[in-house]
Amino acid sequence: MHEPSFGGSEWLYLKECLDSTFVSSVGKFVDRFESELASFTGAGHAVAVVNGTAALHIALKLAGVRTDDEVLIPALTFVATANAVSYCGATPHLVDSEESTLGMDAARLRAHLVSQTEQRVGSCVNRATGRIIRAMVPMHTLGHPVDLDGLLAVAKDFNIAMVEDAAESLGSYYRGQHTGTFGLLGILSFNGNKTITTGGGGAILTNDPELARRAKHLTTTAKVPHRWEFVHDELGYNYRMPNINAALGCAQLEQLADFLNSKRALFERYRNAFATVLGVRVVAEPVNCHSNYWLQTLLLDESLVLQRDDILAATNDAGLMTRPAWTPMHRLTPFSRCPSMSLRGVESLTSRLINLPSSSFLLNRTVERGDFK
Amino acid sequence: MHEPSFGGSEWLYLKECLDSTFVSSVGKFVDRFESELASFTGAGHAVAVVNGTAALHIALKLAGVRTDDEVLIPALTFVATANAVSYCGATPHLVDSEESTLGMDAARLRAHLVSQTEQRVGSCVNRATGRIIRAMVPMHTLGHPVDLDGLLAVAKDFNIAMVEDAAESLGSYYRGQHTGTFGLLGILSFNGNKTITTGGGGAILTNDPELARRAKHLTTTAKVPHRWEFVHDELGYNYRMPNINAALGCAQLEQLADFLNSKRALFERYRNAFATVLGVRVVAEPVNCHSNYWLQTLLLDESLVLQRDDILAATNDAGLMTRPAWTPMHRLTPFSRCPSMSLRGVESLTSRLINLPSSSFLLNRTVERGDFK
Numbered sequence: 179m180h181e182p183s184f185g186g187s188e189w190l191y192l193k194e195c196l197d198s199t200f201v202s203s204v205g206k207f208v209d210r211f212e213s214e215l216a217s218f219t220g221a222g223h224a225v226a227v228v229n230g231t232a233a234l235h236i237a238l239k240l241a242g243v244r245t246d247d248e249v250l251i252p253a254l255t256f257v258a259t260a261n262a263v264s265y266c267g268a269t270p271h272l273v274d275s276e277e278s279t280l281g282m283d284a285a286r287l288r289a290h291l292v293s294q295t296e297q298r299v300g301s302c303v304n305r306a307t308g309r310i311i312r313a314m315v316p317m318h319t320l321g322h323p324v325d326l327d328g329l330l331a332v333a334k335d336f337n338i339a340m341v342e343d344a345a346e347s348l349g350s351y352y353r354g355q356h357t358g359t360f361g362l363l364g365i366l367s368f369n370g371n372k373t374i375t376t377g378g379g380g381a382i383l384t385n386d387p388e389l390a391r392r393a394k395h396l397t398t399t400a401k402v403p404h405r406w407e408f409v410h411d412e413l414g415y416n417y418r419m420p421n422i423n424a425a426l427g428c429a430q431l432e433q434l435a436d437f438l439n440s441k442r443a444l445f446e447r448y449r450n451a452f453a454t455v456l457g458v459r460v461v462a463e464p465v466n467c468h469s470n471y472w473l474q475t476l477l478l479d480e481s482l483v484l485q486r487d488d489i490l491a492a493t494n495d496a497g498l499m500t501r502p503a504w505t506p507m508h509r510l511t512p513f514s515r516c517p518s519m520s521l522r523g524v525e526s527l528t529s530r531l532i533n534l535p536s537s538s539f540l541l542n543r544t545v546e547r548g549d550f551k
Numbered sequence: 552m553h554e555p556s557f558g559g560s561e562w563l564y565l566k567e568c569l570d571s572t573f574v575s576s577v578g579k580f581v582d583r584f585e586s587e588l589a590s591f592t593g594a595g596h597a598v599a600v601v602n603g604t605a606a607l608h609i610a611l612k613l614a615g616v617r618t619d620d621e622v623l624i625p626a627l628t629f630v631a632t633a634n635a636v637s638y639c640g641a642t643p644h645l646v647d648s649e650e651s652t653l654g655m656d657a658a659r660l661r662a663h664l665v666s667q668t669e670q671r672v673g674s675c676v677n678r679a680t681g682r683i684i685r686a687m688v689p690m691h692t693l694g695h696p697v698d699l700d701g702l703l704a705v706a707k708d709f710n711i712a713m714v715e716d717a718a719e720s721l722g723s724y725y726r727g728q729h730t731g732t733f734g735l736l737g738i739l740s741f742n743g744n745k746t747i748t749t750g751g752g753g754a755i756l757t758n759d760p761e762l763a764r765r766a767k768h769l770t771t772t773a774k775v776p777h778r779w780e781f782v783h784d785e786l787g788y789n790y791r792m793p794n795i796n797a798a799l800g801c802a803q804l805e806q807l808a809d810f811l812n813s814k815r816a817l818f819e820r821y822r823n824a825f826a827t828v829l830g831v832r833v834v835a836e837p838v839n840c841h842s843n844y845w846l847q848t849l850l851l852d853e854s855l856v857l858q859r860d861d862i863l864a865a866t867n868d869a870g871l872m873t874r875p876a877w878t879p880m881h882r883l884t885p886f887s888r889c890p891s892m893s894l895r896g897v898e899s900l901t902s903r904l905i906n907l908p909s910s911s912f913l914l915n916r917t918v919e920r921g922d923f924k
Contacts, residue, residue: 202555258772411883411885421750511785512783512784512785512786
């Protein structure tokens with residue numbers, strides 16, 4: 179589906195990292211990776227961690243999410259979004275998606291909150307459960323920026339903190355600003371299937387220096403600096419990215435512009451290839467957005483819904499890895515009883531969506547081999 | 552304090568890993584590392600994860616630890632032991648240490664449980680709090696095996712599950728059997744300061760195939776295998792060790808026997824060096840035990856307690872990294888109100904203990920440079 183490329187300085191930096199013997203939680207590549215991530219995204223601060231799930235867990239804690247809160251998340255997402263909410267002792271509250279972005283539908287969410295919640299002492303309370311809706315986690319689905327203008331307005335009007343799940347959208351921009359930098363905090367992922375990889379890794383983004391300091395503290399076992407004493411002043415986590423993984427990340431970041439160009443070119447190629455096929459379209463970036471085209475996606479017309487599984491089976495049988503959308507959260511056992519708005523948009527999208535092979539090097543391979551359709 | 556050595560196939564395996572493009576959560580080095588860990592320790596199964604803290608979190612969940620339970624842990628430990636208990640929603644219950652092992656004092660723990668707990672429907676209940684004491688986590692302090700015979704008997708007599716924290720004791724044996732394989736589950740750590748390192752990493756050990764299957768499931772987002780569907784059947788975690796870190800681990804494991812020999816030789820050297828110094832002794836392995844001598848430790852006589860900080864300051868000022876014991880858990884803000892037995896053993900040990908530089912290559916460097924005292 180998405181295979182990484184290692185054509186840059188990966189080798190050199192890994193060797194440098196080994197030779198320094200600093201492969202673990204202290205080392206110059208971690209600092210450098212964080213600094214370069216902040217610079218690339220325009221975020222004030224980036225804190226590198228073991229993976230995107232850990233990043234989201236800490237970002238939610240820093241946004242004030244506590245036991246028995248609710249957190250608005252898209253029903254159409256990878257399970258990590260819902261899991262991170264659960265780690266805080268909170269409950270996901272599922273939000274529908276709109277077709278133009280595949281992400282949270284701001285207008286329908288607003289109508290849902292108007293009818294289902296009330297403000298109590300500056301907090302948005304779900305009348306049905308009595309719980310505070312503390313945060314929302316819009317996710318930039320498959321790399322396509324969500325409707326941030328609409329969602330930021332909802333967050334402001336209903337007193338809900340925004341934590342952006344930009345796990346899939348490194349290199350994606352909304353009105354010229356990098357995704358993950360609009361909310362109070364944002365998170366990135368560098369899992370093996372992402373646009374760049376560190377083996378396993380993630381990062382917390384924020385413009386608030388105090389939140390950045392807290393993020394670093396909480397992800398490094400809340401240890402208070404001292405020449406030799408081991409003092410930990412609150413419940414902390416062992417979430418720091420090892421230096422050897424950051425070394426890989428530094429090398430990958432240097433190639434990000436090339437990866438993004440290749441992925442955009444692959445999108446154009448897919449779009450042209452499917453232009454004459456009736457009843458399907460290749461998902462394109464939303465208006466005013468610049469997508470990283472992390473995963474290339476085919477959207478079938480309603481009339482072709484019954485053929486989706488045949489297409490999946492035929493392509494996979496032929497050795498071409500295609501995938502449906504994630505099983506939406508309300509259909510997973512651990513989240514099937516979460517509070518939710520009507521999810522008709524998600525139901526429609528998941529029945530019609532097929533992800534296509536999306537590795538950044540596919541286009542070159544195509545041209546070389548001439549065997550790509 | 553403890554610097555890793557990379558003198559084996561690290562380079563070769565990292566290159567092989569990069570060339571395969573499988574750097575992330577799937578790959579042959581993860582399987583190989585798990586298989587070799589099981590083989591080395593004699594455990595039935597090993598599951599590689601992102602770090603020792605994550606390993607302990609999942610091991611405790613699999614031992615049945617739930618919200619509002621209590622878990623017996625040594626007051627003298629690294630904070631990760633207490634943190635992992637907290638992640639389960641449970642409360643650490645602090646146990647004193649004995650001087651011969653630096654670990655949990657089985658006889659005094661038994662007396663404490665006799666006086667403070669009662670059995671209710673097959674569970675050990677703390678009468679003062681009304682909470683079930685579900686598990687105990689003996690830790691093999693600085694690599695020295697704890698009194699497992701004594702603690703296993705307490706666990707059995709009081710219906711308490713044992714999870715061994717062997718984070719520091721890879722290569723340490725109790726009556727000829729590897730530490731971490733006596734309890735229902737055990738855990739290892741491969742942090743940068745450990746006997747072998749994967750950058751960041753840990754493992755869960757168990758002889759129970761069903762617990763091993765559950766450990767792998769829970770640490771891989773509880774995803775149910777399917778050709779293309781994303782089904783997760785319970786709350787899972789993103790704790791799997793990346794393949795690139797496992798590649799490092801495979802190379803390190805090949806050198807473990809050499810590391811262990813060097814560390815034992817370094818102990819002998821320290822012991823001889825301090826043999827003529829009045830009022831101090833170098834901590835040696837307990838009776839019937841074979842220690843990995845992870846950290847070399849000096850124990851001062853009571854008469855020298857007031858000089859401990861002067862020794863720490865003088866050695867650190869001279870560029871020789873020495874460290875006191877961890878701040879014991881009852882002196883850390885997040886755990887200062889945990890239930891506890893009397894901790895007079897820990898109070899005495901922490902006032903008298905100094906850790907010495909312990910890298911496995913120190914002895915060779917000494918011989919080469921002749922500047923080591």
